[in-house]
Amino acid sequence: MQQxxxxxxxxxxxHVVRQxxxxxxxxxxxxxxxxxxxxxxxxxxxxxxxxxxxxVSSIVATADHNTPTDHWEEGIxxxxxxxxxxxxxxxxxxxxxxxxxxxxxxxxxxxxxIGPENGATLPGMTVVCGDSHTSTHxxxxxxxxxxxxxxxxxxxxxxxxxxxxxxxxxxxxxxDLAPGVTAKDxxxxxxxxxxxxxxxxxxxxxxxxxxxxxxxxxxMTICNMAIEAGARAxxxxxxxxxxxxxKGRPYAPAGEEFERASAYWRTLTSDAGAAYxxxxxxxxASIRPQVTWGTSPEMVSDINGVVPDPAAEKDPVKRxxxxxxxxxxxxxxxxxxxxxxxxxxxxxSCTNSRIExxxxxxxxxxxRQKADSVKQVLVVPGSGLVKRQAESEGxxxxxxxxxxxxxxxxxxxxxAMNADRLESGERCASTSNRNFEGRQGAGGRTHLVSPALxxxxxxxxxxxDVAELN
Amino acid sequence: MRAFTTLDGLVAPLDRAxxxxxxxxxxxxxKSIQRSGFGPNLFDEWRYLDHGEPGMxxxxxxxxxxxxxxxxxxxxxxxxxxRDNFGCGSSREHAPWALxxxxxxxxxxxxxxxxxxxxxxxxxxxxxxxxxxxxxRLFATCVANAGYRLKIDLAAQQVIEPxxxxxxxxxxxxxxxxxLNGWDEIGLTLRHxxxxxxxxxxxxxxxxxxxx
Numbered sequence: 001m002q003q004x005x006x007x008x009x010x011x012x013x014x015h016v017v018r019q020x021x022x023x024x025x026x027x028x029x030x031x032x033x034x035x036x037x038x039x040x041x042x043x044x045x046x047x048x049x050x051x052x053x054x055x056v057s058s059i060v061a062t063a064d065h066n067t068p069t070d071h072w073e074e075g076i077x078x079x080x081x082x083x084x085x086x087x088x089x090x091x092x093x094x095x096x097x098x099x100x101x102x103x104x105x106x107x108x109x110x111x112x113x114i115g116p117e118n119g120a121t122l123p124g125m126t127v128v129c130g131d132s133h134t135s136t137h138x139x140x141x142x143x144x145x146x147x148x149x150x151x152x153x154x155x156x157x158x159x160x161x162x163x164x165x166x167x168x169x170x171x172x173x174x175x176d177l178a179p180g181v182t183a184k185d186x187x188x189x190x191x192x193x194x195x196x197x198x199x200x201x202x203x204x205x206x207x208x209x210x211x212x213x214x215x216x217x218x219x220m221t222i223c224n225m226a227i228e229a230g231a232r233a234x235x236x237x238x239x240x241x242x243x244x245x246x247k248g249r250p251y252a253p254a255g256e257e258f259e260r261a262s263a264y265w266r267t268l269t270s271d272a273g274a275a276y277x278x279x280x281x282x283x284x285a286s287i288r289p290q291v292t293w294g295t296s297p298e299m300v301s302d303i304n305g306v307v308p309d310p311a312a313e314k315d316p317v318k319r320x321x322x323x324x325x326x327x328x329x330x331x332x333x334x335x336x337x338x339x340x341x342x343x344x345x346x347x348x349s350c351t352n353s354r355i356e357x358x359x360x361x362x363x364x365x366x367x368r369q370k371a372d373s374v375k376q377v378l379v380v381p382g383s384g385l386v387k388r389q390a391e392s393e394g395x396x397x398x399x400x401x402x403x404x405x406x407x408x409x410x411x412x413x414x415x416a417m418n419a420d421r422l423e424s425g426e427r428c429a430s431t432s433n434r435n436f437e438g439r440q441g442a443g444g445r446t447h448l449v450s451p452a453l454x455x456x457x458x459x460x461x462x463x464x465d466v467a468e469l470n
Numbered sequence: 471m472r473a474f475t476t477l478d479g480l481v482a483p484l485d486r487a488x489x490x491x492x493x494x495x496x497x498x499x500x501k502s503i504q505r506s507g508f509g510p511n512l513f514d515e516w517r518y519l520d521h522g523e524p525g526m527x528x529x530x531x532x533x534x535x536x537x538x539x540x541x542x543x544x545x546x547x548x549x550x551x552x553r554d555n556f557g558c559g560s561s562r563e564h565a566p567w568a569l570x571x572x573x574x575x576x577x578x579x580x581x582x583x584x585x586x587x588x589x590x591x592x593x594x595x596x597x598x599x600x601x602x603x604x605x606x607r608l609f610a611t612c613v614a615n616a617g618y619r620l621k622i623d624l625a626a627q628q629v630i631e632p633x634x635x636x637x638x639x640x641x642x643x644x645x646x647x648x649x650l651n652g653w654d655e656i657g658l659t660l661r662h663x664x665x666x667x668x669x670x671x672x673x674x675x676x677x678x679x680x681x682x
Contacts, residue, residue: 434560
């Protein structure tokens with residue numbers, strides 16, 4: 001009998017083109033997602049070396065990082081941003097692709113939102129992109145991870161990557177989530193537990209009844225932030241939720257071919273008794289809504305907690321890091337999280353801009369008003385299709401009635417490469433993935449939360465439990 | 471790629487953990503479609519007192535006197551001492567491009583984020599891991615001695631202190647060969663083009679829906 005295999009081992013072994021004695025392998029790449037920021041130098045390198053792309057039908061491309069989220073009729077005002085987007089246009093026009101969703105296309109959006117919603121991300125694939133949040137696609141039992149620009153060029157030229165096998169880590173989350181606790185809270189709690197380097201060197205699989213109970217949107221939120229725990233790839237096994245999501249998507253197989261593919265996809269689970277290099281158990285019921293207080297995603301508390309005291313930390317490097325973070329964040333140790341006021345709110349990003357996220361935020365916003373003290377609440381759908389779906393459900397009207405701004409899709413204030421950004425010293429409740437110094441604008445202060453908590457902060461003017469509003 | 475064999479370089483200490491790639495090179499500089507020119511904006515938000523944007527004349531901007539790389543004793547440093555989880559966050563290869571463009575050829579620390587670590591090797595920048603107690607001591611010695619230098623011998627896999635104390639380090643055999651020889655990985659992979667084609671054909675036969 002064949003030895004029990006983890007999902008990662010199955011995905012790895014089905015993509016090895018060749019392997020050297022030292023374990024260095026050539027891995028075949030099925031899907032190559034491309035955006036404007038990390039690809040221009042790769043296309044240029046390819047051209048300078050006189051090489052052609054190996055298989056353009058693997059390429060799905062979009063412009064997302066630099067694109068504005070309002071006044072699309074005015075185009076991209078920043079000339080440097082515009083040049084980058086036009087460079088992508090020119091490169092894709094020249095080499096071709098399976099699909100290209102340029103700026104203003106009705107299916108344009110964040111690369112990690114459009115891949116799955118168009119069925120361009122399918123179970124069993126290897127998926128790469130010059131973007132660390134490519135881990136998102138692991139929610140479909142894909143071996144998916146971010147790469148640098150040199151590797152973007154390598155994949156363009158050879159359809160392969162040179163790699164060694166990762167170690168395997170299972171995060172097992174069992175039990176029922178408490179009401180109001182979402183996928184975002186689960187993944188922030190995981191990062192708080194194992195730290196931002198806890199998954200370094202591992203492929204991180206998420207399992208257990210709490211994970212199986214999540215929608216595909218929730219699973220994508222979890223895998224999206226595997227990289228924030230240090231793991232390049234997050235993974236979740238295929239089940240009927242996965243199969244149902246894929247039915248009828250434009251680039252997914254249809255009819256009899258879908259049935260045949262599904263039979264294979266259903267094997268993309270870890271076998272009973274498969275051995276992992278490391279296992280971490282979490283109790284779902286004990287997880288509360290999470291809010292980060294510092295400048296690393298591991299600096300996280302539950303909503304009922306207080307800002308911790310660096311003096312209580314024994315490790316000098318960590319203590320110094322906490323002290324620096326509190327100074328940057330303008331926070332004092334001992335402050336209850338619920339007393340921290342916010343200046344702006346951002347609902348969006350590849351972590352939390354899908355339809356379920358917008359529904360969760362709208363459910364909180366409905367019939368309520370943004371606090372006067374909050375300067376701006378941006379709601380940025382992950383794609384044109386998400387935007388259209390939300391509008392068909394009337395969510396846009398709920399947001400606008402609450403004093404929120406309903407924008408066009410893109411990465412927006414997750415990393416502030418476009419005009420959406422924090423001013424120095426401003427504090428933001430954000431559904432994005434990174435609270436690094438300056439991430440949302442130089443001097444800006446980011447607190448990572450779920451869409452429901454972001455909307456609650458917009459209404460209350462400070463962090464608040466949804467159940468305690470009004 | 472430029473080869474890396476040996477280095478005898480001035481050392482600068484960056485004593486903080488979890489230095490992310492947003493800090494190494496802020497996002498506004500990622501709008502460039504070039505591979506070079508990022509050095510003046512390395513650690514931009516820590517290094518300057520004002521807010522940097524592409525196209526500014528960096529030579530006229532006010533430096534932050536408290537930032538370690540702005541101390542004259544570290545001018546011309548080629549080796550950066552780092553702490554845990556250096557290079558975490560975004561996959562931007564602009565981070566090693568900026569370190570390289572500034573003049574850093576090697577990093578010495580306790581651990582690096584995976585994607586950043588990988589990106590360094592593609593650019594002739596050598597990220598070295600040493601045990602925490604050794605790194606602690608190197609930080610202390612570097613800070614106490616102006617002009618502190620270290621030698622790195624990649625073939626021998628050693629970091630050598632001025633008194634001759636040598637610290638061995640691990641490096642993946644294939645990556646080491648690529649660095650020592652300055653090999654182009656794409657060229658190496660394309661030597662196996664026939665195997666890639668054969669793999670692709672059999673995968674397409676089994677799973678045609680991945681190839682539409």
